[in-house]
Amino acid sequence: MKKITGILLVSILLLSSCGSTEKSRSNTSNSTSDTSSTAITSTTSETTVKTTASSSKETKISLTLESSEFTTDAEGIAIIKGTTTPKAKVKVGLGFLGDSTKADKNGLFQLKYELNNAEEKELKINVSFDGDKKSKKVIITPSQDFIAKIEAEESKEAEESRKAEESKQIEESKEAEESRQIEASKEAEESREKEIGSDITVLSENPTQDQQEILTKLAKQAFKRRFPYKGSKLHTVSGFGKIQDWTQTDDTWFFKCEATIVNAYGAEEKTVIDITILPIGPESGEVNFY
DSSP, rough: HHHHHHHHHHHHHHHHHHHHHHHHHHHHHHHHHHHHHHHHHHHHHHHHHHHHHHTOOOOOOOEEESOSEEEOOTTTTEEEEEETTOOEEEEEETSSSSSSEOOOTEEEEEEEESSSSOEEEEEEEEEEEEEEEEEEEEEEEEOOOHHHHHHHHHHHHHHHHHHHHHHHHHHHHHHHHHHHHHHHHHHHHHHHHHTTOTTTTTSSSSSSHHHHHHHHHHHHHHHHHHOOOOOOOOSSTTTTTEEEEEEEETEEEEEEEEEEEOOOOOEEEEEEEEEEEEEEEEEEEEEEEE
């Protein structure tokens, strides 16, 4: 009897031990399952976030031009039209030299570009919106009216330049001729003065410099003899009393100037004197005052 009782107790202990082990394994399995589930859920959530973020950045800017080539008007101005993302910034090139604008709520836009010659011009149209950018190239073609205008302007400029050059050449030729005549006249005068020298018996309308000096000297000497008192003087300098330079009158030399005459009592008189000199020799003559 005691033996049977012992066997039953051992069996009960073994069963209890197995139950605890199974429960422990079950708990461990559930814990692992929960952890795995959490990881899967977290990964799925991250994937969803990344997909959503990626989707929000996939908005692409559009750019459509009415044509790849635009023709100017008679003034050389072309209007470039197209559509893009509403409110996008649109510009020709960098926008510094070309036109720039902003598309309207429907995405419509137009830009202005002016040619400065009669040649085609390739441009780049740039658009930007919310960090996105896009560009397209267009050709600006000069119209026949604009080409005709440029040709007319160039023809006019060429004609004006030709006339200016022609006028310049005429003026230069005229100046050269005047210079030549002055030089020839100077040479002739020098030759005449060299030939005549100081001989006052050789009369002419324009006496040589040497002749004028001798005639003036003779006139002053005669004036001093006639009006010997201190203060009496002939004013023979241009701008200071000379009225008529020496010239020929019939067979005499003639001169006219202002004079100051002082008498023996110190009385002073301002007057105008005519002087004639009848040549007697190369450096002498008869002087008269009137």
